[in-house]
C-alpha cells in the first residue's frame with residue numbers, strides 16, 4: 001500500500017469527465033499491452049456515470065480492445081435488474097452497450113429478480129470474485145477501481161459509522177438500512193477495494209467539498225470512509241474546483257495538487 005494520494009483539480013464537471021476519460025483510455029491501452037487484459041471496477045453516482053459517458057463520446061475509445069476488459073462493480077442497489085437505480089444499468093446505458101465487450105467479462109451484482117435473497121446475493125458475488133481470482137487469492141487483481149464519494153464521505157456502499165466500513169474478512173457485504181436510498185445494497189469491502197492497483201476517486205460539486213476536505217485531512221475511516229482508501233500503486237482524486245473548496249490549506253501544495261501523467 002502506498003500513502004501517496006494525489007489530487008487533480010479541474011475547472012468544472014464537464015472538463016473533469018473529459019480528462020478522466022482521456023487518462024483512462026490511455027492507461028487501459030497500456031495495461032492491455034502489458035498484461036494482455038485489464039480488470040476495472042466501476043462505480044455508480046453522478047461522476048461515475050459522467051465519466052463513462054465521456055469515454056463513450058471520446059474518439060479514442062476505438063483504440064481500446066474492449067473484449068480484453070473485465071468489468072466489475074464496487075457496489076449495487078438491491079433492486080430489480082430493470083430498475084433505473086441499478087448502477088450496472090446506468091453503466092450499460094452510458095458505455096457498455098456502445099462498445100464491443102465480451103459479455104463473459106461483465107460481472108454485475110445479482111438483482112432482486114435473481115431468485116436470491118440479499119445474503120445469498122452477496123455470497124454469490126464473493127464466489128464469482130473467487131472464481132476469477134489468481135491462484136491462492138479470493139478476488140481478481142483489479143487494475144483500476146473507480147469510486148464515487150457521497151457528501152457524507154461514503155464510498156461504494158460503505159457508509160459512515162456502519163459496520164460495513166470495518167469489515168475485514170468478507171469481500172462482499174449485504175447492506176441493510178442504508179442512509180441513502182434504496183435501503184438494501186451490496187458492496188465490496190475496503191480490503192478488496194484497497195487491493196486494487198490504482199484507485200481513481202471521482203467527485204464534483206460543492207456538496208462534496210466537506211467530504212473531500214476531511215478525507216485529505218485524514219479523518220477517521222469510520223466517520224469518513226473515503227479517508228481509508230489507498231490503492232496499491234496509486235490513489236488519485238479527480239475533482240472539480242467546487243469539490244476542492246475545503247481542502248485544508250496546508251495540503252494545497254504543488255506536491256499534492258499534481259498534473260503529471262503517471263497515473
Ligand SMILES: O=C1O[C@H](COP(=O)(O)O)[C@@H](O)[C@H](O)[C@H]1O
Nearest residue numbers: 043044045046047148149150156
Ligand atoms: O449510491 C451511491 O452513491 C455514491 C455516490 O453517488 P453521487 O451521486 O453522490 O456521486 C456512489 O459512489 C455509489 O456507487 C452509489 O451506489
